[in-house]
Amino acid sequence: MKQFISVLIILWSLLLYSFVVQSQSQDSISVTKTEINLDTLSTSASDVVKTLEEKLNPPDVSEIVSFTKIFWALVFIAIGYFIIRFLTRTIEIWSEKSPDRRVKGKAIVPVVKIICWMVIGYLIVRGIFRPPVESLIAFGASIGVAVGFAAQDILKNIFGGFVILIDRPFKIGDKIEVGSTYGEVLDMSLRSTRIHTADDSLVTVPNGELMNQSISNSNSGETNCQVVAEIYLPITIDTHKVRKIATEVAKVSKYIYLVKPIAVIFVNDIKHDKLCYKMRLKAYVMDIRFEFAFKSELTENVIKELLESNILSSENSI
Template sequence: MKKLISILLFTGSLFICTQTLLSQNQIANSIAKTEVIKGDSVVSSTDDVIKSIGEKLDAPDVSNIISFSKIFWALVFILIGYFIVRFLTRTIEIWSEKSPDRRVKGKAIVPVVKIICWMIISYIIVKGIFNPPLGSLIAFGASVGVAVGFAAQDILKNIFGGFVIIIDRPFKIGDKIEVGSTYGEVLDMSLRSTRVQTADDSIVTLPNGELMNQSISNSNSGETNCQVVAEIYLPITIDTHQVRKIAIEVAKISNYVYLAKPIAVIFVNDIKYDKLCYKMRLKAYVMDIRFEFAFKSELTENVIKELLDCEILSSENSI
């Protein structure tokens, strides 16, 4: 509903700008009729200047372009277009949710569908309903562009960023991205902003203008699987070979694991609580990115449980 209100407000602003142009036209015509009298001679320099400019520009009369009926039908088509776009995007989302492969590939085309639909609707309204002469269209577009450019620089920046993101495609709907301190799944992409769902189910809205100036980390790049890293701190005296074997076996028997890609265990030295220790990093791939955090939790819990059951790790030598 917010998008619909924004569209109606934008249409209203266009109508106001057109009325402003008509008022300026009438003022210019009244100035042209004014005569400057000096003594006995009549000086019509203002009239001559304005007349010469008018002849060169051949400015068209826009009073015949805008009317109540045309504005009414334009609003009708905007409403129809809004519901058509909403129906198409909702249909694609429902079809995409039937499988992980469909979800990633299907939702990626939602922004493109939105842009194409609104471009078609805009063409129908401009060409089919108003059908302005080229001169009027250029003058009107320039006036609106200047007015909107000064009043909504940040919005235009975000819209330009949205076009760049759709063309460059650093991420798509369904991807897991990290931007600054925000990490989550991309739920929706519009020309103004991108919505990301984090691990705690919070929805974060990121302006596209800011995304253009930040580094973006993409975990899956359009695939349904992504790498998951579980980190566990272990004492420096532990048997790394045995721990590696247990960790790999735990990852292999998980219901979330994607076995088509390798499982790796890496040990690095670290200092925890002023003690030298190992930081074990268990790397495995999850079959569906939506199970990423459940998979990470399962790996951490089961590895520690197996180490305790095998008496490799105890409460005395734990970190």
């Protein structure tokens, strides 16, 4: 319902703009004809002004809005709501059958919602209420001022939603990081974006805030993504043996995506006031939903292998 209201506001603005342009064009033609009549019939200027004022005088709102029209508008909204729910649910079920489908299929869900709500809004405005140009201009002008002051944040989020859909810094199914929030994009609407985090939380971020923050995308529409497991090791450890063990552990994982390379990097760091190595094991997972399981598996199995090989012991561990 929030999406319908948002789309209806935008649709109303677009219709208002088109009708204003049309009205201005018609007024120009009318004035031209009136000027011709002035030359031919010697009509006074006061009569022309009075005629224009009467023409632009909007009719009563009661002539446009009635109980029957409101009833059918609600019927259209209800039918449209269930149709959109059915379409989006069908796309989601089809997308979940494989990782490739999930990334590509869910990306079109926001577009389907917007198009459907715009069609429903157009049918209601132009098909049921059918307001004349004068009423649309008068009503739109008064409502536009109120909406502009009362719903600035909503309009900012709606504008941000359109910018995201056009610029496409991420899509549904991508793993993104916004501020301190990192997770999978589950849903995108005109007002907000929902992110599923590693601790099974659903974070809703307004689109207006997304426009003003840097966004890190882990997979950019692909089903695979890079996973980095970090392990602190003593400075005296044999890095060559550790690199070999870490690489073998990553290769035998059931989540590994072997098409892309495996990298093991050592950097100096300070941990508990001691100089040590921070090993960063970088590998790719075949499905982004296996990211956290893969990271946990790498960390556990590397430490286990190092202990069994006597390269790492409880005495020299960090």
